[in-house]
Amino acid sequence: MVMRGLVFIFSLFLLALPAQGSTEGRGGDVRDWLQRMVNAVHSLNYEGTFVYLHNNQLESMRIVHNADEDNEKERLLSLNGVPREVIRDNASVTCIAPDAQSVSIANRVGSYGFRAVFAADISQLSNLYDFHMLGEARVADRPAMVLAIVPRDAFRYGYRIYLDKQHALPLKTDMLDRSGEALSQLMFTQLQVHSGKSEIETISLEGKEHYRWELQKPIKTLQEKNGSRWSFEGLPEGFKIILYSRRKAGERGGEVDHFVLSDGLASLSVYVEPAADDDLRGGSNIGTINAYGSVREGFQVTVVGEVPALTVEHIASALRNNLVE
Amino acid sequence: MTMKQTDDINEQVSALLDDELSPGEASRILDSLVDDPGLHARWDRYHLIGDVMRGEAVRFSADSVAQRVRQSLDQQGTDLPAMNPISISRARRFRGRWVKPASGAALAASVAILSVLAFPELTRYTADEGEVLASKQAMPGAAPILVESRTRWKNLKEPKVESKLNRYLIDHNEFADPGGMGVLPYTSFVSYDSSR
Numbered sequence: 001m002v003m004r005g006l007v008f009i010f011s012l013f014l015l016a017l018p019a020q021g022s023t024e025g026r027g028g029d030v031r032d033w034l035q036r037m038v039n040a041v042h043s044l045n046y047e048g049t050f051v052y053l054h055n056n057q058l059e060s061m062r063i064v065h066n067a068d069e070d071n072e073k074e075r076l077l078s079l080n081g082v083p084r085e086v087i088r089d090n091a092s093v094t095c096i097a098p099d100a101q102s103v104s105i106a107n108r109v110g111s112y113g114f115r116a117v118f119a120a121d122i123s124q125l126s127n128l129y130d131f132h133m134l135g136e137a138r139v140a141d142r143p144a145m146v147l148a149i150v151p152r153d154a155f156r157y158g159y160r161i162y163l164d165k166q167h168a169l170p171l172k173t174d175m176l177d178r179s180g181e182a183l184s185q186l187m188f189t190q191l192q193v194h195s196g197k198s199e200i201e202t203i204s205l206e207g208k209e210h211y212r213w214e215l216q217k218p219i220k221t222l223q224e225k226n227g228s229r230w231s232f233e234g235l236p237e238g239f240k241i242i243l244y245s246r247r248k249a250g251e252r253g254g255e256v257d258h259f260v261l262s263d264g265l266a267s268l269s270v271y272v273e274p275a276a277d278d279d280l281r282g283g284s285n286i287g288t289i290n291a292y293g294s295v296r297e298g299f300q301v302t303v304v305g306e307v308p309a310l311t312v313e314h315i316a317s318a319l320r321n322n323l324v325e
Numbered sequence: 326m327t328m329k330q331t332d333d334i335n336e337q338v339s340a341l342l343d344d345e346l347s348p349g350e351a352s353r354i355l356d357s358l359v360d361d362p363g364l365h366a367r368w369d370r371y372h373l374i375g376d377v378m379r380g381e382a383v384r385f386s387a388d389s390v391a392q393r394v395r396q397s398l399d400q401q402g403t404d405l406p407a408m409n410p411i412s413i414s415r416a417r418r419f420r421g422r423w424v425k426p427a428s429g430a431a432l433a434a435s436v437a438i439l440s441v442l443a444f445p446e447l448t449r450y451t452a453d454e455g456e457v458l459a460s461k462q463a464m465p466g467a468a469p470i471l472v473e474s475r476t477r478w479k480n481l482k483e484p485k486v487e488s489k490l491n492r493y494l495i496d497h498n499e500f501a502d503p504g505g506m507g508v509l510p511y512t513s514f515v516s517y518d519s520s521r
Contacts, residue, residue, distance in 0.1 A: 283480070
């Protein structure tokens with residue numbers, strides 16, 4: 001979760017820095033390190049164990065990542081509680097949930113046009129966040145460089161990232177509130193980088209004949225938002241629609257409008273569908289992810305994302321129905 | 326064994342539960358407990374009833390309790406209550422209420438019913454309250470329970486709402502991962518509970 005946001009951001013950030021051209025020597029260092037991080041995360045073969053702390057909950061997970069020129073494959077396994085796991089490659093995502101006795105296999109969402117879409121946000125990033133090189137530290141018995149990304153307002157979280165000096169992999173990532181307090185911490189306790197691929201075992205499911213196997217249909221994603229009756233007014237600074245899709249809404253039979261909004265670093269989703277009684281009303285959160293739901297003219301609006309509670313509520317209220325206006 | 330003797334032994338079993346016996350008396354009654362299957366079962370029932378009445382719903386088998394008390398006696402020789410590794414103290418106000426009238430099939434039936442209610446509690450335990458197990462001052466209602474820590478959406482009681490939010494979250498992760506492969510975009514799925 002944390003990492004996803006980071007990698008996402010960094011892709012943007014890397015593009016953004018040269019454009020603004022005003023980062024001092026230290027900023028240049030930050031850019032170099034983040035560039036290395038993005039490359040390392042995708043191109044190296046590594047495996048390790050990390051802990052994830054959020055809301056006094058401590059979880060432990062294992063990750064194995066393999067990469068070659070054409071493909072990446074990754075396995076993520078929960079080491080405590082229910083042994084859930086996710087296996088991903090370029091084409092598909094397999095989620096195994098023994099507690100629900102379900103295996104869900106989905107095709108990856110096509111990534112066409114993503115970079116172009118995000119490029120529009122890049123110039124905004126330095127207006128929303130400050131970037132710092134904090135110094136050096138040691139994590140998982142490895143020397144690390146410490147970087148910080150500090151938000152300029154209360155609509156987004158900040159990050160403190162400890163990058164392995166040798167490989168530039170993120171050894172520790174703290175998600176921070178505005179005052180710099182850590183909301184969540186993700187830290188490797190052990191990490192190995194291999195020159196070749198390591199084994200990603202095949203999953204062994206006991207009693208798999210009892211599992212529910214879902215093959216999710218590819219989701220068709222529209223690039224333009226013209227088709228929607230919905231729009232946003234008064235979004236927090238920097239947040240823009242980067243994706244829009246309209247699709248069938250499961251059992252309910254209706255359709256759901258799905259918007260992904262991003263400020264270039266933080267992202268959230270807005271779902272709009274006919275209201276029902278199993279919908280979220282008001283705010284909730286899980287770890288650092290906040291959600292807010294409300295009913296608007298017979299439609300349920302649900303906002304979910306790794307952003308502060310303030311942001312999801314604000315964005316839910318920023319939705320406008322074009323057909324009514 | 327006369328009725329009087331039986332009553333005496335019952336009273337002693339009761340007193341043992343209440344930590345009211347001297348180490349010598351305790352040792353004797355424990356020997357009786359081990360040797361006499363009837364007393365053995367009575368100890369079990371008394372213990373369970375006392376637990377349930379005090380709302381503790383924690384139950385140890387006579388074997389384990391007798392064993393532990395004996396170990397304690399053997400090791401310490403004196404001061405049974407202070408050294409007892411597990412609580413066998415009783416709330417004084419219940420004493421006698423459940424000892425004397427407890428007899429016959431009616432008791433057995435009620436114990437059976439109470440057992441059904443009480444036993445699931447044994448599978449629950451919280452780290453926070455774990456020490457209560459070893460404390461003599463276990464308060465009614467403060468029974469140690471195991472609650473597996475799981476991350477859940479806050480303030481939500483409806484599983485359907487939670488389930489839907491989980492689907493949204495996983496969906497969002499896939500869309501919001503433009504780089505294709507982040508390090509951990511699915512940490513949420515692996516980490517978070519998604520009750521269906």
